[in-house]
Amino acid sequence: MASPRIIMKLTVVAARKEPGDVLVIDVKHPRKSLLPPFEPGSHVDVHLPDGKVRQYSLCGDPTDLSHYTIAVKREQAGRGGSAWIHETVAVGSTLPVSAPRNHFPLEVGQGPTMLLAGGIGITPIVAMARVMERLGKPYELHYFTRSRALTPLLSVTEQALDASNVGLHFDDEPETRQDLESLLSKRSADAQLYYCGPPGFMAAVGRAAAHWPDGTVHFEAFQPPERDGVPPEPFTIELRDGTVVPVAADTSALAALRTAGVLLMASCENGVCGTCECGMLEGRPIHQDAVLSKEARAHRFIPCVSRATGVLRLDL
Amino acid sequence: MIWQGKLLHIHVAPAASYEMEELTEAQLIAGRGIIGDRYYLGTGTYSPKPDVREVTLIEVEVLEAIARGEPRIPGLRAKLEPADHRRNLTTRGVPLGHLVGKRFRVGETILRGARMNFPCKYIEQLLGIPGLYEGLLNRSGLNCAIEVGGTIRPGDPILPIDE
Numbered sequence: 001m002a003s004p005r006i007i008m009k010l011t012v013v014a015a016r017k018e019p020g021d022v023l024v025i026d027v028k029h030p031r032k033s034l035l036p037p038f039e040p041g042s043h044v045d046v047h048l049p050d051g052k053v054r055q056y057s058l059c060g061d062p063t064d065l066s067h068y069t070i071a072v073k074r075e076q077a078g079r080g081g082s083a084w085i086h087e088t089v090a091v092g093s094t095l096p097v098s099a100p101r102n103h104f105p106l107e108v109g110q111g112p113t114m115l116l117a118g119g120i121g122i123t124p125i126v127a128m129a130r131v132m133e134r135l136g137k138p139y140e141l142h143y144f145t146r147s148r149a150l151t152p153l154l155s156v157t158e159q160a161l162d163a164s165n166v167g168l169h170f171d172d173e174p175e176t177r178q179d180l181e182s183l184l185s186k187r188s189a190d191a192q193l194y195y196c197g198p199p200g201f202m203a204a205v206g207r208a209a210a211h212w213p214d215g216t217v218h219f220e221a222f223q224p225p226e227r228d229g230v231p232p233e234p235f236t237i238e239l240r241d242g243t244v245v246p247v248a249a250d251t252s253a254l255a256a257l258r259t260a261g262v263l264l265m266a267s268c269e270n271g272v273c274g275t276c277e278c279g280m281l282e283g284r285p286i287h288q289d290a291v292l293s294k295e296a297r298a299h300r301f302i303p304c305v306s307r308a309t310g311v312l313r314l315d316l
Numbered sequence: 317m318i319w320q321g322k323l324l325h326i327h328v329a330p331a332a333s334y335e336m337e338e339l340t341e342a343q344l345i346a347g348r349g350i351i352g353d354r355y356y357l358g359t360g361t362y363s364p365k366p367d368v369r370e371v372t373l374i375e376v377e378v379l380e381a382i383a384r385g386e387p388r389i390p391g392l393r394a395k396l397e398p399a400d401h402r403r404n405l406t407t408r409g410v411p412l413g414h415l416v417g418k419r420f421r422v423g424e425t426i427l428r429g430a431r432m433n434f435p436c437k438y439i440e441q442l443l444g445i446p447g448l449y450e451g452l453l454n455r456s457g458l459n460c461a462i463e464v465g466g467t468i469r470p471g472d473p474i475l476p477i478d479e
Binding site for chain 2: 009
């Protein structure tokens with residue numbers, strides 16, 4: 001179970017529109033000069049008035065804890081959280097924000113680091129690049145968007161980072177384009193890859209880096225991968241004590257477990273935040289989350305979205 | 317038992333996991349809780365579990381012992397601020413451990429000690445302070461019912477009623 005985190009009612013001290021329908025928001029603590037520390041890759045939960053919770057990566061400088069910066073893209077087809085933030089949040093607003101958590105940690109090793117961002121996926125990536133820059137470690141940042149005019153955080157990226165480490169790739173500027181296959185075809189010794197972006201980008205990078213060894217590829221998705229359209233089928237969960245929990249076709253495993261009295265924390269309920277992650281002992285899972293690594297899929301399970309065939313034994 | 321104590325701090329949180337906020341004045345409602353607090357609003361971590369938790373108290377002496385490093389627990393940070401411990405009222409000079417089943421005054425209100433508070437691992441995770449659970453065992457304060465409501469303020473005297 002993921003740890004609970006303190007929720008702070010933070011004050012919005014800056015809110016500016018950026019290209020690509022993105023609102024960049026700075027928040028400060030109303031009483032304390034410093035916020036809890038964070039590492040690059042970390043996100044916070046923003047608690048909306050209707051009880052919903054949304055995760056946003058911290059894209060500011062991890063050494064400046066006077067404020068947090070998040071960048072919220074308005075998702076027209078989303079579930080309403082980003083639209084509410086765009087329409088309601090202004091300087092002076094109070095926003096309940098959790099202490100940061102990191103599901104996308106940057107391990108600064110000896111080898112070069114490849115940082116790839118698609119669109120709003122720049123948010124955790126730019127925080128990572130800032131750290132690499134400060135440490136003087138070798139890295140390359142490749143930022144892919146449709147068009148220069150629709151690129152959020154472009155000015156921040158250009159100001160905070162050494163341009164020689166940054167590749168900007170715009171779909172509508174052919175001379176800037178970069179083919180993912182050729183970018184990732186050769187892996188230099190000890191290289192690590194980090195990437196974040198929308199589902200199509202995630203799938204494309206995943207394919208292009210399929211030959212990279214286990215443990216060298218790290219990612220964070222904002223949305224679960226596109227589902228294959230197969231209608232969900234009922235299955236059964238068995239708990240450690242032998243309790244059998246049936247999961248109907250129209251219910252999530254998380255909902256079924258809660259009905260059975262299993263206390264599980266959850267947050268996004270969309271397969272991206274990892275709060276409800278639990279251990280898996282045996283069975284044939286159908287993983288539909290965007291959290292677990294290839295290795296973790298052998299023994300971990302995300303019950304808010306993932307399902308199974310037959311009986312799935314969970315470590316609960 | 318003769319004692320006389322003092323109310324040092326009042327803290328409430330609007331819902332589970334929210335930071336505690338300090339008040340300079342609070343309204344206690346008999347049988348309910350402190351206006352604005354999660355256990356008054358029914359939004360606390362333990363709200364679904366029936367128990368007396370209208371107002372919770374802790375001794376500042378416990379925070380001072382932790383600050384002195386007593387007991388020695390690996391990793392336990394030396395300082396626990398009054399805003400961190402998640403009890404509503406921080407007291408000085410009040411033998412909370414002796415007040416289960418007893419009534420006592422806080423300013424113009426009357427509280428009744430219901431049961432000793434028991435710490436939860438939750439707070440360690442919430443505050444990121446390993447060892448805090450052990451550090452608070454047997455001294456994490458008193459859960460009380462409000463028999464007579466009213467307004468309280470830091471500095472109010474705390475006095476025994478029942479022997």
